[in-house]
Amino acid sequence: MKSMLPVQHSDVLEALRGFLKSFLETGTVDALYVPLETEKGAIVPALVTDPARLEHLNPFAPTMPINGARAVSALTGKHPPAHMAVLLRPCELRALVELVKLQQASLEGVTLISMDCPGTFELADYSAHKKNGGFDLPAYLAAAQTGQDPVLDGLALRNACQMCVQPVSTQAAVSLHLFGADLSSGIPLEIDDELAGKLEISPVAAEADHHKAVVEQLTARRKQLREKELLTIRMQMNSNGGIAGFFDTCIRCHNCMTACPICYCKTCLFRTAAFDHEPEHYMTAAHRKGAVRMLGDTLLFHMTRMNHMSASCVSCGMCTSACPSDIQVGAIFSAVGEQVQAAFSYIPGRDLAEPLPLITFQANEWTEVGEAK
Amino acid sequence: MSENQNFEPRIIAFLCNWCTYTGADLAGTSRLQYPPNIRVIRTMCSGAVDPVYVLKPLLDGADGILIGGCHPGDCHYQTGNYKTRRRYVALQEILKTAGFDERRVWLHWISASEGQKFAETVTQMVTTIKELGPNPMYANWAV
Numbered sequence: 001m002k003s004m005l006p007v008q009h010s011d012v013l014e015a016l017r018g019f020l021k022s023f024l025e026t027g028t029v030d031a032l033y034v035p036l037e038t039e040k041g042a043i044v045p046a047l048v049t050d051p052a053r054l055e056h057l058n059p060f061a062p063t064m065p066i067n068g069a070r071a072v073s074a075l076t077g078k079h080p081p082a083h084m085a086v087l088l089r090p091c092e093l094r095a096l097v098e099l100v101k102l103q104q105a106s107l108e109g110v111t112l113i114s115m116d117c118p119g120t121f122e123l124a125d126y127s128a129h130k131k132n133g134g135f136d137l138p139a140y141l142a143a144a145q146t147g148q149d150p151v152l153d154g155l156a157l158r159n160a161c162q163m164c165v166q167p168v169s170t171q172a173a174v175s176l177h178l179f180g181a182d183l184s185s186g187i188p189l190e191i192d193d194e195l196a197g198k199l200e201i202s203p204v205a206a207e208a209d210h211h212k213a214v215v216e217q218l219t220a221r222r223k224q225l226r227e228k229e230l231l232t233i234r235m236q237m238n239s240n241g242g243i244a245g246f247f248d249t250c251i252r253c254h255n256c257m258t259a260c261p262i263c264y265c266k267t268c269l270f271r272t273a274a275f276d277h278e279p280e281h282y283m284t285a286a287h288r289k290g291a292v293r294m295l296g297d298t299l300l301f302h303m304t305r306m307n308h309m310s311a312s313c314v315s316c317g318m319c320t321s322a323c324p325s326d327i328q329v330g331a332i333f334s335a336v337g338e339q340v341q342a343a344f345s346y347i348p349g350r351d352l353a354e355p356l357p358l359i360t361f362q363a364n365e366w367t368e369v370g371e372a373k
Numbered sequence: 374m375s376e377n378q379n380f381e382p383r384i385i386a387f388l389c390n391w392c393t394y395t396g397a398d399l400a401g402t403s404r405l406q407y408p409p410n411i412r413v414i415r416t417m418c419s420g421a422v423d424p425v426y427v428l429k430p431l432l433d434g435a436d437g438i439l440i441g442g443c444h445p446g447d448c449h450y451q452t453g454n455y456k457t458r459r460r461y462v463a464l465q466e467i468l469k470t471a472g473f474d475e476r477r478v479w480l481h482w483i484s485a486s487e488g489q490k491f492a493e494t495v496t497q498m499v500t501t502i503k504e505l506g507p508n509p510m511y512a513n514w515a516v
Contacts, residue, residue, distance in 0.1 A: 307425070
C-alpha cells in the first residue's frame with residue numbers, strides 16, 4: 001500500500017529516523033542494518049540494536065563505503081540469528097538477491113527496506129567535500145525530485161551511478177521514494193500491508209505522483225550513456241588486441257575482488273599457491289616470448305573473475321571505486337557481463353526464483369553446440 | 374594463408390575419461406591417422422574442465438583448446454556435460470566480447486565408439502586453426 005512519512009520543519013532525516021525507530025520500538029525487528037555517520041562526518045554502515053544510536057543515522061549521504069549485500073551476508077549466514085531490517089540501495093539489494101542464490105545469505109526473518117538512489121560519489125570526494133563544509137542535502141533531494149544527476153562541488157557521480165539504469169527497487173517490503181517527490185511535507189513510500197499494520201502506518205494517497213515519470217526519464221537518459229560507454233569499451237576490446245591493454249596498469253592488489261559483492265569465495269584460486277610458479281618457469285616463459293610480465297597471470301585473474309561472476313554482476317561499480325590504478329573495472333565487467341547475461345536471458349538481482357544460469361540447464365538447449373559444423 | 378603453411382598449431386585437448394578419451398584410444402588402436410598437434414589431458418568429466426583450465430593455456434599462447442565430452446544424455450555422471458555446455462556458452466560470450474577469437478575453443482561430443490569422429494574432429498580443428506594463424510597471445514609479453 002502507498003503511504004507517506006510525515007516530515008516536520010523540512011527535516012527529512014528526523015522523519016526517517018522516527019520511521020526506523022518504530023521498527024525497533026514496536027519489536028518488529030531486533031536490529032537494523034543502516035548507514036550511520038561518525039562525529040567526523042564519515043559514513044559507516046552499522047548493525048543497530050539501540051534506538052538511541054539512530055541519532056547518527058544518515059542514509060541520505062550519497063556515498064557507499066561497501067556494497068551492503070556483503071554485510072547482510074555476514075549478518076545472516078545460513079540462518080539469521082534474529083529478525084532484522086536492512087536498508088539497502090537498489091544495487092545492494094540486487095547483489096543480495098544474487099548472494100542468496102549463491103547460498104551466501106538468507107532472507108529468513110529479514111525485512112528489506114530500499115530507498116531510491118539518485119547516485120553516489122566516490123568516498124574520497126565525499127569526505128573531502130564534507131571537510132570543506134556541510135553537505136547540501138536539500139540540493140541533492142531537489143535533483144532527485146526532478147530526476148537530474150546530483151553534483152558535488154562540480155564533481156560527477158561515480159561512473160557506475162552515472163550509468164545506473166536500475167535506481168529503484170521493487171522487491172523490498174518498504175520502498176522509500178525520492179524521485180519525483182517533494183519531501184518538504186512527507187516521504188512517499190510503498191509498504192507491505194502486514195508490515196504497515198505492525199508499524200501502525202495507514203494509507204495516504206500522494207497528491208501528485210511523479211515518481212514513475214521521473215524514474216522513466218532518468219533511466220532513459222542513463223541508458224543512452226550506458227549503451228554508449230559499454231559499446232566504446234567493446235569496440236576497444238575488439239580493435240586494440242583484446243582486453244589485455246585495459247589491465248596494463250593493474251597492480252594485482254585484488255581490491256576489485258575484495259570489494260565485489262558477488263566474489264564470495266573464502267579461498268579464491270588466486271589467493272592460493274596455484275599460480276606461484278617455480279623460478280625456472282619465468283625464465284622459460286621469458287626465453288619463449290623474449291620478455292614476460294611480472295607478476296604474471298594478471299589478465300588470467302581478471303578473465304577468471306569475469307568467468308566466475310559476470311553472470312551475476314549487478315554493475316554496482318565497487319570494483320572501479322576500489323581500483324588504485326583508475327582502471328574502469330566495473331564498466332569492463334559490465335560490458336562483458338551484459339553479453340553473458342543476454343545469452344541466458346538472465347537479469348541478476350531481478351527475482352529470487354530465477355536460477356543462476358551456470359547451475360541449471362535444460363536438456364534441449366544449444367543443441368548445435370558440440371556437433372560438427 | 375601462405376605464411377601459415379609451416380605453422381603447426383599447439384592444441385590442448387581436455388578429454389572426458391568415459392567417452393572422448395576412450396574414443397581417442399579407439400582411434401589409436403584402429404590405427405586412424407590424424408595430425409599430431411594435440412596434447413591430451415584426461416579429465417574425469419567434461420564438467421570437470423574448469424574454464425580457468427581453458428583460459429590459462431589460451432592466455433599463455435596455445436593455439437587451440439578442445440574439450441571433448443559424452444553426447445548430451447550420455448554423461449557417466451548424468452548431467453555433467455549439460456553444465457559443460459552452459460559454461461562453454463558463457464565462456465564463448467566472454468572470449469568474443471573481450472576480443473579473443475572464440476573459434477580457438479572447441480567443445481565436441483565424441484563417444485567411446487566414435488574413433489573415426491575423433492580423428493576427423495582433430496583433423497578439422499588443425500585445419501581451422503592453421504587458417505586462423507598463431508594465437509597472438511603467444512607473442513604478447515605484457516599479460
